[in-house]
Amino acid sequence: MSTVTQKAPSRFGYATHLSCRECGHTCPIGSGHACAECFGPLEVAYDLPQLTRDAIESGPLSMWRYASLLPVPPDVAAAPNLDPGWTRLVRADQLASVLGMRELWIKDERGNPTHSFKDRVVGVALAAAIELGYKVLACPSTGNLANAVAAAAARAGMRSVVLIPADLESQKVIGSAVFGCALVAVRGSYDDVNRLASELADERDDWAFVNVNVRPYYAEGSKTIGFEIAEQLGWRLPEQIVVPVASGAQLVKIDKAFRELVATGLVDDTPYNVFGAQASGCSPVAAAFRAGQDVVQPVRPATIAKSLAIGNPADGPYVLDVVRRTGGLVADVGDDELVDAIRLLAATEGIFAETAGGVTLAVLRQLLKEGQIDPDARTVIINSGDGLKTPDAVADSIGAITPIQATLEAFAAHEHAHREPAQREPEHGNGGPA
Numbered sequence: 001m002s003t004v005t006q007k008a009p010s011r012f013g014y015a016t017h018l019s020c021r022e023c024g025h026t027c028p029i030g031s032g033h034a035c036a037e038c039f040g041p042l043e044v045a046y047d048l049p050q051l052t053r054d055a056i057e058s059g060p061l062s063m064w065r066y067a068s069l070l071p072v073p074p075d076v077a078a079a080p081n082l083d084p085g086w087t088r089l090v091r092a093d094q095l096a097s098v099l100g101m102r103e104l105w106i107k108d109e110r111g112n113p114t115h116s117f118k119d120r121v122v123g124v125a126l127a128a129a130i131e132l133g134y135k136v137l138a139c140p141s142t143g144n145l146a147n148a149v150a151a152a153a154a155r156a157g158m159r160s161v162v163l164i165p166a167d168l169e170s171q172k173v174i175g176s177a178v179f180g181c182a183l184v185a186v187r188g189s190y191d192d193v194n195r196l197a198s199e200l201a202d203e204r205d206d207w208a209f210v211n212v213n214v215r216p217y218y219a220e221g222s223k224t225i226g227f228e229i230a231e232q233l234g235w236r237l238p239e240q241i242v243v244p245v246a247s248g249a250q251l252v253k254i255d256k257a258f259r260e261l262v263a264t265g266l267v268d269d270t271p272y273n274v275f276g277a278q279a280s281g282c283s284p285v286a287a288a289f290r291a292g293q294d295v296v297q298p299v300r301p302a303t304i305a306k307s308l309a310i311g312n313p314a315d316g317p318y319v320l321d322v323v324r325r326t327g328g329l330v331a332d333v334g335d336d337e338l339v340d341a342i343r344l345l346a347a348t349e350g351i352f353a354e355t356a357g358g359v360t361l362a363v364l365r366q367l368l369k370e371g372q373i374d375p376d377a378r379t380v381i382i383n384s385g386d387g388l389k390t391p392d393a394v395a396d397s398i399g400a401i402t403p404i405q406a407t408l409e410a411f412a413a414h415e416h417a418h419r420e421p422a423q424r425e426p427e428h429g430n431g432g433p434a
Helices: 052-058 065-069 095-099 118-132 143-157 170-177 190-203 215-220 223-232 249-264 284-292 316-326 335-349 355-369 392-398 407-416
Strands: 003-005 015-020 026-027 042-049 088-091 103-108 136-140 161-167 182-186 207-209 242-245 271-280 332-335 379-384
Touching: 026 392, 042 215, 052 065, 052 223, 052 316, 065 223, 088 223, 095 103, 095 335, 095 355, 118 136, 118 143, 118 207, 118 215, 136 143, 136 190, 136 215, 143 161, 143 170, 161 170, 161 190, 170 182, 182 190, 190 207, 215 249, 223 249, 242 249, 242 355, 249 271, 249 316, 271 284, 271 316, 271 355, 284 316, 284 332, 316 332, 332 355, 335 355, 335 392, 355 379
Parallel strands: 003 042, 103 379, 136 161, 136 207, 161 182, 242 271, 242 379, 271 332
Antiparallel strands: 015 026, 015 042, 088 103
16 A cells, blocks of 8 residues: 655555465566465555645656656656657547537557557566576567567667567567667467467576566556646546556556555545456457456457457456446447547547557447446546557558549539539539529
8 A cells, every 4th residue: 555655665666565466475476477475466655755836847848757656766857768748638529519419538558669558567667677697588468569579678778688579460560670779479369379478488588578577567667657647637537437457557557556646635535437448359348347246257359459459358357346446347348339430539539549549449439329338427548559550450440531633523423423423513403493
């Protein structure tokens, strides 16, 4: 449990120890990630500093403005890094109008260095890995994390190794290989890749697998999304937030961020509902929520939303805890619905979302239709990555474009043919009979 204190920071800032999320056993800050007593997952605990809004607002325009609330050295921003974070919070009035909502915001993570929120978690994991003496930065990934690890390691002058499913989108493969990482494609699903990475983490003592053996630090990076949302809303918490769920860590850590902001007095303690969004082809957490279960049963993914295709989500049970505690829920949508949502977001707000962003908006639409989310409440949804990484998801829905001759007549004929029926001029003069 984190507390508020005046204690001076250490090489891991105000982080004091690791605590088991299951049994509460504690251990010193270090490279452990599983509890020695019950094998439950460990997370970072703090003696949180007393902070002011002015102190944070005077910090760098990156996630390092919240360094005091992360397990990183006080001078972390001075080291060679990609300075992720401080992405836009877009007020989406046109989209809100289409959906019948009063106030809708989009936290647009495309603005990060490799165009997804994974730059945040890797930034914290890299800082911890360096402090712990690791020599290689590594990960299993569905794509975005591979991009972030390869880029961050290159900037830090560190060797990187990334393991990916062999059927990953080519854009994400290129987006990792270009940084000079050792790229390993593995036959099977992400869960097969993750299992191999866990075995390698046990064998390679100087390799930091960001989401395995330094996962307690890595996961803390997602808190900065929550910190930024609150600050960008004028130091207020949203009333509702919809978050995509893959491993589930992002949703859980955004909730942790809100609670830490309340604990430090930076925001008022106002209620908020957290909703999780999954693709129907990989929705084990949504299934567990609907069934009223606490255990998440693994599934084999079958969805175009590959960044969410984690069939055995590590933080699934904790997602259930958060949504139930806050009065939210976890829902899922099909691939056709997520494609429609990607196109709607692009057409109304000029934001081309990755498939995970399409899932999040599609779930919001579904919850509005079912009356399970309040259209009048201050609502935030997360777009966790860039649609330019997954263009194939919408390619078929757009169709082929037929070229025309470079003449005014050809353009006029093309324009007439592509008008909506109600926009076309009558075929016979003023519309009267022939």
